[in-house]
Amino acid sequence: MTKNSSDQFSKQFLEEILAPFGTVETSYEVAGEPQWVDLYFIPTNPPAIQELGLLGRMAQTACLIEPFRNQPTPSEVRSCLRKLYQVHGNYQRKARRERQSIQDTDLPQLWILASSASETLLNGFGGSFSADWETGVYFMHPLLKVAIVAINQLPRTEETLFLRLLGKGQIQKQAVDEVIAFDAKEPKRTAILKLLSNWKISLEMTNQAAADEELMMVLSQAYLEWEQQTEQRGRQEGALGEAQALILRQLTRRIGQVSSTMRSQVESLSLPQLESLGEALLDFSSSTDLDQWLKSH
Structure with a gap:
């Protein structure tokens, strides 16, 4: 579970990014001695998930994801393997109960996300590079259904961005810089910056901030961007609300009571459209004029 x-x-972070594309369970409990998988994912729209780049490719089929901020120890890797095969056992028992057959391709893949992975660790578990995958992705023997992703070795491309955000040091800072460079209207920008900001607040509240000054600098930059974007959005929403109220008051004076349907239409207008309506309503004499204007705009 969360430590x-x-x-x-x-x-x-992974739950936020993957949720639109399938079923996500965090701290997924496996049978036997109490153990929890960090994240268990079942895709419901594999084609759409490709927009997540390398992460989306990894999550094309049911999978377990175990992220490590530091390089995992051999013992931690073996613990991940035990959980994977307990989950496989659950799949096989369910298939027997339902008298169905199950293939190896139906069983979840385990992805171990490590900020780094030494040659000794990779060789010890038989990890090898596949020419079909990005640098930094190492697969154990095929029938094991396990791969270790060394985040520090991933190429700096848009395809790997969501995974590099889980890295450390300069790797993570570069990824955060790329998120900040997103268009301010991009929903993922807001969501990621909010998660990073919450992480910063959590570190401060639990007195862990001093333990990693480099991380705090990265998170502080993300927090500042998120704060500025939130304040700007608040100002824009405030200005829009004031404009809507003003226009509705003016319409009531010109044409009388505005119907709920037309009120909803007015409230859906953008600020420039409200400004245009504010000029046009000076010539209105009835609700028909407003209805015609709304239909033409």
Whole structure:
């Protein structure tokens, strides 16, 4: 289960990114001795998930994802393997109960996300590079259904952005810079900056901020961007609300009571459209004039 704020951020981040494309369970409990998989994902729209780049490719089929902020120890990797095969056992028992057959391709893949992975660790578990995948993705023997992703070795491309955000140091800073460079209207920008900001607040509240000054600098930059975007959105929404109220008051004076349907249409207008309506309503004499204007705009 969650042991610290880094684990919590990783799970919240992956849940936020993957949720629109399938079923996500964090801290998924496996049978036997109490153990929890950080994230268990079942895709419901595999084609659409491709927009997530490398992460989307990894999540094309049911999978377990175990993120590590530091390089996992051999013991931690073996613990991940035990959980994977307990989940496989659950799949096989369910298939027997329902008298169905199950193929290896139906069983979940395990993805271990590591900020780094040494040659000793990779060789110890038989990890090898596949020419069909990006640099930094190492597969154990095929029938094991396990891969280790060394985030520090991933190429700096748009395809790997969501995984690099789970890295450390300069790798993570570069990824955050790329998110900040997104268009301000991009929903993922707001969502990611909010998660990073919550991570910063969590570190401060649990007195962990001093333990990683480099991380705090990265998170502080994200927090500042999120704060500025939130304030700007608040100002824009405030200005829009004031304009709507003003226009509706003027319409009531010119043409009398505005119907709920037309009120809803007015409230859906953008600020420039409201300004245009404010000029046009000076010539209105009835609700018919407003109805015609709304239909033409």
